[in-house]
Amino acid sequence: MSTPARRGRPGYDLESLLQVAVKLFNERGYDGTSMEDLSRKLGITKSAIYHHVPSKEELLRLAVDRALNGLFAVAAETESFEGRAIEKLEHLVRGSVLVLVDQLPFVTLLLRVRGNTKVERAALARRREFDRLVTELVKQAEAEGDVRPDIDPAVTARLLYGMVNSLIEWYRPRRGSAGTELADAVCKIAFDGLRTQQGS
């Protein structure tokens, strides 16, 4: 019935194996998931898994790198823009929401990383780099007079991404809310507030 995969058991290539691993890590925690658990879940032997990846940590690295690469790709786009910092910031937020929606299990895993292993510490370092980049844009936009000057830019950046990152807690693809709609909602509230302009 099925075409045998080129390597490993039919039905599993590295990509599908990674998908299952990430789902399991999110359910049970990375520390709480063993290669034994993964092999049981996949219905293949551990050596079949090791045929694809050398370690559990390598699965984690592949997963968090996918999330981080998605976010940094948006950041790189943003930097190549001409224009005001607030427009760049809005592009970055919008793009980040789309990455979260698109790569939900991968970003969920990234945001729950606690830093117990080398891979986790590296991921946390890249997250801090991303945070700095957001804070820098907020500062620039404030200097250009487009962002309110009465809040510490680092606090603004964290609250902004607090809103974005909260998606992993409540967004479920089947709820029918498309990524672009959600990105619009986040940008409207974050940039213009939920109060109607005549309301206050």
Add this chain to the structure above:
Amino acid sequence: MSTPARRGRPGYDLESLLQVAVKLFNERGYDGTSMEDLSRKLGITKSAIYHHVPSKEELLRLAVDRALNGLFAVAAETESFEGRAIEKLEHLVRGSVLVLVDQLPFVTLLLRVRGNTKVERAALARRREFDRLVTELVKQAEAEGDVRPDIDPAVTARLLYGMVNSLIEWYRPRRGSAGTELADAVCKIAFDGLRTQQGS
């Protein structure tokens, strides 16, 4: 040197025991922490712990109830207000930030609860009740013309509390940012946006 506690070992009453338990649950996860771990951390026997509480789950219940009672107390205050729904909503958000800052380890534990035990499921049910209450206020404020009508109220409520709840990820008391300043920052961004009014 120290006055013996009325019950249990000197130095530990139920309150201080709870504080240590919550810290440990937050570090290792509730599932990942045994009464054995807790007794080692406290330097007292397990039976000394059982003198104060019948089970690990009871410690969890006490902890998440403290966080939930704090949030629902603010909600009750809010309901007794005269005035527009948007003012009630702002009071609720401001009060929630203060509860988070005040009871940070307890709210952190609450927000990480996943629902594997009876206590966890009960906590999740109360969290959903709180979410409904926020959504209801957003709906009312929208009906009164004070909240933008172009976003689903449930999405607005979730983004709003996404911002509030993100505090558990990055707020550290020693950073010197007082609770009221932080509550101001959250309300300014959430209600009026980070864009200056002349900026766009």
